[in-house]
Amino acid sequence: MRLNDEEQAMLAGEAGSVAKIAIEHxxxxxxxxxxxxxxxxxxxxxxxxxxxxxxAGVMWLEKLADAGExxxxxxxxxxxxxxxxxxxxxxxxxxxxxxxxxxAIEAFTRLGVSMTDTCINYQTVLAATRGEHVAFGDTGVVIxxxxxxxxxxxxEGGPSALSAGLTGRTPRYxxxxxxxxxxxxxxxxxxxxxxxxxxxxxxxxxxxxxNNYWQVPLVEGLETAPTSDELKHFGAAMASFGSTALFxxxxxxxxxxxxxxxxxxxxxxxxxxGESDVNALKQSYLVDAGIDxxxxxxxxxxxxELRDLARLCxxxxxxxxLLAVTSPQVKPDCDRFGYTKAxxxxxxxxxxxxxxxxxxxxxxxxxxxxxxxxTNSAKLVNILGGYGYVPMLASMQACVSAAESGELQ
Amino acid sequence: xxxxxxxxxxxxxRRVIGQALVAxxxxxxxxxxxxxxxxxxxxxxxxVGQSYVDKILVLDTAKGGVATAWMLHEMRSRNMVPSAIVxxxxxxxxxxxxxxxxxxxxxxxxxxxxxxxxxxxxxxxDPDTFTIRVLDPSxxxxxxxxxxxxxxxxxxx
Numbered sequence: 001m002r003l004n005d006e007e008q009a010m011l012a013g014e015a016g017s018v019a020k021i022a023i024e025h026x027x028x029x030x031x032x033x034x035x036x037x038x039x040x041x042x043x044x045x046x047x048x049x050x051x052x053x054x055x056a057g058v059m060w061l062e063k064l065a066d067a068g069e070x071x072x073x074x075x076x077x078x079x080x081x082x083x084x085x086x087x088x089x090x091x092x093x094x095x096x097x098x099x100x101x102x103x104a105i106e107a108f109t110r111l112g113v114s115m116t117d118t119c120i121n122y123q124t125v126l127a128a129t130r131g132e133h134v135a136f137g138d139t140g141v142v143i144x145x146x147x148x149x150x151x152x153x154x155x156e157g158g159p160s161a162l163s164a165g166l167t168g169r170t171p172r173y174x175x176x177x178x179x180x181x182x183x184x185x186x187x188x189x190x191x192x193x194x195x196x197x198x199x200x201x202x203x204x205x206x207x208x209x210x211n212n213y214w215q216v217p218l219v220e221g222l223e224t225a226p227t228s229d230e231l232k233h234f235g236a237a238m239a240s241f242g243s244t245a246l247f248x249x250x251x252x253x254x255x256x257x258x259x260x261x262x263x264x265x266x267x268x269x270x271x272x273x274g275e276s277d278v279n280a281l282k283q284s285y286l287v288d289a290g291i292d293x294x295x296x297x298x299x300x301x302x303x304x305e306l307r308d309l310a311r312l313c314x315x316x317x318x319x320x321x322l323l324a325v326t327s328p329q330v331k332p333d334c335d336r337f338g339y340t341k342a343x344x345x346x347x348x349x350x351x352x353x354x355x356x357x358x359x360x361x362x363x364x365x366x367x368x369x370x371x372x373x374x375t376n377s378a379k380l381v382n383i384l385g386g387y388g389y390v391p392m393l394a395s396m397q398a399c400v401s402a403a404e405s406g407e408l409q
Numbered sequence: 410x411x412x413x414x415x416x417x418x419x420x421x422x423r424r425v426i427g428q429a430l431v432a433x434x435x436x437x438x439x440x441x442x443x444x445x446x447x448x449x450x451x452x453x454x455x456x457v458g459q460s461y462v463d464k465i466l467v468l469d470t471a472k473g474g475v476a477t478a479w480m481l482h483e484m485r486s487r488n489m490v491p492s493a494i495v496x497x498x499x500x501x502x503x504x505x506x507x508x509x510x511x512x513x514x515x516x517x518x519x520x521x522x523x524x525x526x527x528x529x530x531x532x533x534x535d536p537d538t539f540t541i542r543v544l545d546p547s548x549x550x551x552x553x554x555x556x557x558x559x560x561x562x563x564x565x566x
Contacts, residue, residue, distance in 0.1 A: 028508040032421045033501070052439070052476040054483030079475075137475045157478020157505040174501060212470040213500035243435075243472050243500045357439075358476075383474075386440045386451035 001030050001171065002037045010167060016069040018111075022163035029160060030171030039133050039172040044072070044165035045121060046113065047079040047137035048158040049358035050100040057158070058100055061107035064162075071112030076165030077125060078108065079138045080300065080325075080355035081117045087351050092367025097360055113165065117353035118327035120300045122149060123228060125329065130254050133176055135164030139245070140236035140299050140379065146246040148231050150254040152176045155213070155245055174213075175246055181255065183218035183248055185210055186267040191275040192223040195395045196233045196305070199226065200378030201278045203234035207242025209271050215242070218264045220250035229302050236299050237378035285381050285393045286408065293370040294348075294403040296396070297325035297356035298380040303333050305396075306350070310339035312400040318347030321370075322403040328353040348403065356380065361387040374399045374408050413542055415518055415525055419499065420536035422513030425492045426550055430464040431528040432456050433521070435472030436494070436503070438480035447489045465493045465534055467526045467541075471500035478502050481510030493534040495541055497522055515541055 009015055010023040026038070050058060082101050083093055105115060116125055119138045122145055128134045130150030136142045137156050145151040154174040156164060164170045174180055187206060193199045210217050217238075226234065226249075238244045248256035250264065259265040296309060301324055309324055324343055326334060331352035334340045340350045357380060365371060365388055372390045375381060376399055381391035394408055402408040432455040435441070443450035447462040471477075481503075484490040490512060494503065499516035507514040513534055522541070526532060531544045 025505075025508055028421060029501070029505050032419050032504050032508070032514070034419075047475040048479065049476070052479040052483070054479070054486065056483045056486030057479045060482065139474050154501045155475055157475045157502045159478050159482070159509040160501070160505040212498045214498060240474065243470065245500075362443075383440055385453060386442070388450075 001027055001035055007038060007169070016067065018064050018067050018069045019166055021064065022166040025159060025163050026167065026171055030173065033171065033173040035171035035173040037172055038169040039176050040169050041133045041135045041164055042074060043126065043128060043134045043136070044074060044076040044156070044161045045079065045136040045138065045141055046076065046158050046161040046165070048104060048108070049080065049082040050097065050104050051082055051358060051360050052158065053104060055100070058104050058107065061104060065107040065110035071110070072165035073168040074165060075126070076113045076162070077116040077121060078113060079117070079119050080358050081105070081353055082359045084351040084354045087349060090349060091359060091364050093360060093364070116328065118300060118329060119355060120232065120302060120327055123232070123302050124327050135161050135170045137161040139239035140232065142245050143235040143239040143247065144232060146175055147235060147248065147253050180214070181246060182216065182263040183267060184215050185217045186264055186269050187217055187219050187271045187273060188269045189219060189221040189273045191278070193230070193278065196229060197282065197376040197378065197393055197395050198278055199230040200233040200237040200376070201281045201393065202273065203237035204241040204281055204378045204382065205273055205277055206247065207238035207240065207244050210238070210242040210244045213243045213245055215244065216246050216248065217244065218248045218250060218256060218262055218267070222249060222252065225252050229305055232299050233378065237382070240379040240382045282393050285391060287392070288372050288390055289407045290372055291320055291374045291402045291406055291408050292372045293320055293368070294322040294374045294399045295356045295380065296376065296399070297323065298377045298383070300355065301326045301330070303330050303337070306330070306334045306339045307337070309396060309400070310342035312397055313343045313346040313348060316346040316400065316404045318403040319406045320403045322348035322400070323351060323356065324348060325351045325354060325356055357383045357387070361389070365389060374402045414538070414540040415520065415522055415542065417515035417539045417541070418517030420515050420539040421504070421507060422493065422511065422536050424533065424535045424537065425465065425513050426531065426533045426544065427463060427465045427492045429467050429526050429528065429530050429532045430456060430459060430461060431467040431523055431526050433469050433523040435470045436466065436468050437472040437474060438477040438484070439474050440472060444480060444484055444489065461491050462489050463492050465495065465532055466491045467495045467523055469523055470496055470498045471503040475502050478506040478509065481506035481512050485510040485512065495522060495534060515539065
């Protein structure tokens with residue numbers, strides 16, 4: 001890789017030991033992907049829940065913080081944590097989990113990282129704009145920022161996102177390059193989803209068809225432009241099912257106003273998706289009427305999803321736990337607008353700053369006896385099978401009814 | 410001596426020899442693994458129930474979320490990590506995780522590498538030459554099993 005004077009100085013340790021560790025890591029990754037140089041980035045977003053970090057990861061962060069150097073150079077924020085400290089007992093989380101969380105938070109804070117604890121920063125903190133180079137973690141954040149915002153990011157895992165925060169740059173490869181942002185797969189849908197779970201299911205199907213990080217699906221045929229929440233579920237599911245980092249919606253997303261803008265005119269339509277395909281994906285998860293827990297998470301809920309949920313909860317009395325997870329930025333409004341009260345009077349719980357699957361989901365299942373889980377998040381059902389759950393995908397309305405009756409209709 | 414070397418476009422890490430665990434399937438440490446027990450745990454995964462510890466994983470593609478970047482490092486700290494990972498196509502996360510977790514990795518082949526390497530075969534992964542090859546039994550290192558026992562890693566014993 002070509003390094004400029006500033007980067008050479010970092011590599012030589014002239015900017016401190018932490019910047020040296022960070023840029024060495026970035027060079028190793030950059031060389032693997034044959035990056036020619038670095039590109040400056042304006043923001044970094046770090047996925048670093050302690051279930052992923054483990055003791056080893058927290059100790060690595062503490063080592064960087066203990067150096068007592070300058071810390072991050074650009075606005076650097078965090079993905080959801082592994083708990084909502086106020087509600088940890090409800091989740092059956094052990095003290096050691098909370099202690100590890102506190103240590104990680106303390107190390108990040110010493111490194112100058114802003115603890116936003118959100119995977120919907122594009123709705124709540126600072127949306128990246130078209131052409132802006134960023135280093136974002138959380139696949140849902142990356143695919144939304146790339147596709148809807150027109151920003152430029154690869155999936156940056158925690159170590160690389162933190163490194164980008166510490167050096168202010170990232171290796172120039174993948175979706176930082178124009179050549180990788182052209183469509184590689186042209187898909188037509190003859191049906192436009194209406195509910196969030198349907199958008200997620202459609203995203204999951206597109207993700208399965210794409211099936212690797214370097215495919216860029218172009219989807220055409222949608223009758224209306226989706227909302228931010230619909231695109232959030234669509235993209236998060238696509239990234240989860242397919243490791244997809246960028247999609248284009250013809251005439252809707254900013255880089256694909258015309259087919260030729262993303263090379264779609266050179267591609268044949270190779271896949272067609274209809275309502276029956278979406279229903280088939282949802283049906284494949286509906287294996288048991290009984291429900292142990294209902295979860296709205298992955299991604300965190302916007303204020304308007306919480307508004308809709310609160311309305312559905314009015315007058316209900318839940319037999320099963322219902323967890324609604326949002327960001328620390330949205331939670332105060334949720335309280336202020338009375339949505340938290342409506343959800344919790346029915347027996348539900350609003351959690352902030354965490355995400356269900358990043359919060360020791362396996363241990364929660366064992367501690368709480370939660371196995372059969374209903375959600376409207378296609379991303380969540382895709383993930384939780386590996387954690388020993390039987391996840392089922394249904395509409396928000398059906399999930400709320402399941403919390404009340406104990407059965408998913 | 411086996412001479413068929415499969416050339417990758419991307420490589421990092423050190424040369425390793427070990428038993429290959431092969432499937433035309435993806436990998437995410439978060440979605441697919443029980444990292445405490447060291448086995449594939451997602452029911453739908455083709456290697457479900459099999460131990461990945463010290464194995465050379467030969468898989469189709471990297472899947473899912475960003476957590477794997479930390480998880481390979483954490484798995485390394487407990488000596489519960491694959492000795493190498495070989496993909497047809499890799500995503501950024503797995504490569505970043507391999508860099509931090511010091512896991513040898515190859516990716517990007519002109520053939521479907523999961524169709525070329527027999528499940529259970531002893532293989533050599535050499536990042537210096539960007540290659541993987543199946544070893545002849547005469548080349549097995551003394552500390553390795555005398556012959557690959559595919560039944561074990563298929564969960565039949």
